[in-house]
Amino acid sequence: MSDAHAVVGRHLHKRFLDKESGRTIHALKDINLDIPAGSITAFVGPDGAGKTTLIRMMAGLLRCEEGELQVLGLDVARHPQQIQDRISYMPQRFGLYEDLSVQENLDLYADLHGVPPEARGQRYQRLMEMTGLARFTDRPAGKLSGGMKQKLGLACTLVRSPELLLLDEPTVGVDPLSRVELWEIVEQLRRDEHLTVIISTAYLDEAERCSRVYVMHEGEILAEGAPEALSAHARDRCFMAVTHSAEPARALQARLLDACELVVDAVPQGGHVRFIVANPDSQHDPRLRSLLGDAEVQAMTPRLEDGFMVLMRRRLQHMGHSHEASLAAAAMSAEESTPQASADATREVMIEVRDLVRRFGDFVAVNSTSFAVQRGEIFGLLGPNGAGKTTTFRMLCGLLPASSGFLQVAGVNLRTARADARRRIGYVSQKFSLYGNLSVMENLEFFGGAYGLRGKRLRRRIDTVMEQFELGGLERTPSGHLPGGFKQRLAMAVGLLHEPDILFLDEPTSGTDPLARREFWRRITALADTGVTIIITTHFLDEAEYCDRIVIQDAGELKALGTPREVWVQAGHRADSFLNMERAFIDIVNQGRHPKTANTGAVIATGEVLHA
């Protein structure tokens, strides 16, 4: 109501009618906000929390039915245009005009926002420098990589200095390097031009850089405050289990996560396992001690993610949801499935790639890449946007022929017997690619049939995956109506129907919240224990620690290959130091790009900012 607050909301409600199911969705329930001017405020929460709805409402794009919302001292319901004249908004999917060039897109937004020509030169130069787009001004926006597009979207949003900047998940699908750059731009603008920034994000390390964080869940605000205040929910409960045994960290992590009455959360980190106990007393529980084995336990300072996990767990328990049950079921699948993975079988090479090349015209998307993956391994493909990950991935699944090189999958040469190889692999694409208007059961039956399963065998497999992915009771639900997490489970169930030896997952966790990611990875590690080989791409570098081995690609070249720790060493760090995958990634990509200036102060500094 005064200059001190950029956004003030009182008792906001929003309901949508879902046209397909005919149900009303209560997207926002009694939201109250006070966002101080000149601050960076973050909204975090799982899918469907209402973050986007709230930001769109602030931008005057959605009607506010109940309650009062003031932006920059103006009532949004009455003066949307006056507010839109003074703010800048970057939607989740920034709609660039793909047939216009980078420069033409920028010019359009500068014209529309009435930026005078004399003010443009300097502004453009700065934006181009910050985004690294200077070399591409004539390129059509449609021909930029995902991360580049996102940066151009931000540049178009920032052609003028708004009083309020609204960013809706600006870093989804953006690689760590581009994320660092994006955040630098935003922070510099706030410093230099004193603008208020409101951002929604699925990355809690990003939210940690903000002065104020709102944690949302299913249309309600669970908690709000400074990141430190929210982290404090996990105070005295965060520990690191430093292991010295040969078993991978993710095995201990899985054991801890399964003990849900004692442990709220566990993640592999730095080659060790970070975990949160259910209450401060549990750390002395003898059951926990026996789970930890010979691992040393160190107390840790809680991060925002720890606080978030504690808040979410409490909330879900309160609502009667059982995250524990889901995790337990995810873990159970390990014991039930055919344990064909005997000790000697793990040595079997499932994928072999030698001198793989793929060209598009005279553009080399993947250049002489070689690696091998063994049975039961979790193998991660990492790289910045446009590095050639997706191309490599598609060649491995037989969706794209290689230009040259040797490619053998599940013992079958992909260049000569593609159909044979396909029968032995399962594929879960990034986009939901099942039939939305068929029910869960119909999808399973159809894809089972497509893979040649029928009769009793089909029934048995369907029963198994239904149980494995907890789809019971949803048989008749049209798959398009399933919530996001269930869609992914169904997609994985379909991918595993024909008992493939190898499962390919393309950015399965992009845009999902930490809770869903834990559950997802528990399933994946369980699956790998049954002998299924997993090939996965991800933008979350902390997830690389779940992988047995990873490759890092950049500009079509293989830059690093090995276990997370080996890659950490390849990045120029000491083997016994505390490993940080995000930093390893940034270092390796930068070494490749600027061989002479590798590991300069600037590069290290960016790495440090991320995990300050």
Next chain:
Amino acid sequence: MPEAAANAPMTETDHGVAQRRTVGAFLRRLYALTRKEVRQLLRDKSNLSIGLLLPVILMLIFGYGLSLDVRNAPVAVVMEDASPAAMDAISALQLSPYFSPVLVRSMHEANDKMLSREVDAVVRVPSDFSSALAAGQGRLQVIVHGAEASRASIILNYATSALLQQGVRLQDRSGGASGDGIGQVQVDSRLWFNAANTSTWYLVPGLIVLIMTLTGAFLTALVMAREWERGTFEALFVSPVKPVEILLAKIIPYFGVGIIGLTMCLTTARFLFGVPMEGSLLLLLFASVLYLFVALGIGLLISSVTRNQFMASQISLLVSLLPVFMLSGFMFDLRNVPFVINVIGHLFPATHFMALIKTLMLAGNIWPQIILECSILTAYAVLFIGLARLVTRKRLD
């Protein structure tokens, strides 16, 4: 604070300056948006070819391919009477550019040729022709293959008139008085099927309506929906841009495409097909501009409501292009259809423009009709563009 500024007392000059600034900003934004639309239009080859290439192709197909003129139709002539008078009677067929007659000996042979479609028609000169002619009772038989109804009726008409003309000449030569009927030839024709007879003159004005509808309603139906689908509106909305500027920027380039299409149509109509221009060309242009606005309004309205390119294209085909073909009087004369269909036909703006353009090209300036149809078109243009403006709001819900 803008509110405070608005409440402060304003001098006359302040007001003028503020207004000029608003208009200036409006024009700058409109220019920026229009330039964007033009660039997109020029770079999207498929849209541009629908807008500019398709009209030419349609004109040529309809103008030449659908021309119902008959040339060198093969005709079997059965000469059962070989007298000079009989030869004279059918000489008209031999001289005509429309027929290439083949002499056959018997009706049986002619029948075979008809069945195998070697000939389109049979002209039979009966054995008593010359004697009957002398008695004023000369009779010829013409049989036409009726599989292609409209072609058959044309052949029948041409054959009859050619033979009759020759008959009149014969009559003159024999010097008989017309009153007593001596030397008169009577053609007995059998028309097996009947069909409407259409010509290029009649088709081309209709084609102009079709092409204007195509560029107006079909192309613009995609442009708003495309922005909704690609999510480009979301960022655009949160800027000083006004909905009316977005709509105007969409109308301007497609209006240009429509005018180019119209010019091409009129030029081909006049110089390639020789369609007359009985009424005022200026009036024709005015009417076309009016109709173009109607079509653009329909397209933008569909596009804004559906927000989906596939749906928009289906609906625009259904409510604009199909009615032009079926209900506007392009193919079927609305005077010959049931009352209900006639009323439905007149609900479509295309019907009114069709009537107007045919009147202007083929009949002339018939003022009462022109004023009526132009008022109807104006009302439709205001209605559709107004609705499109109402539906286009800077809101996502």
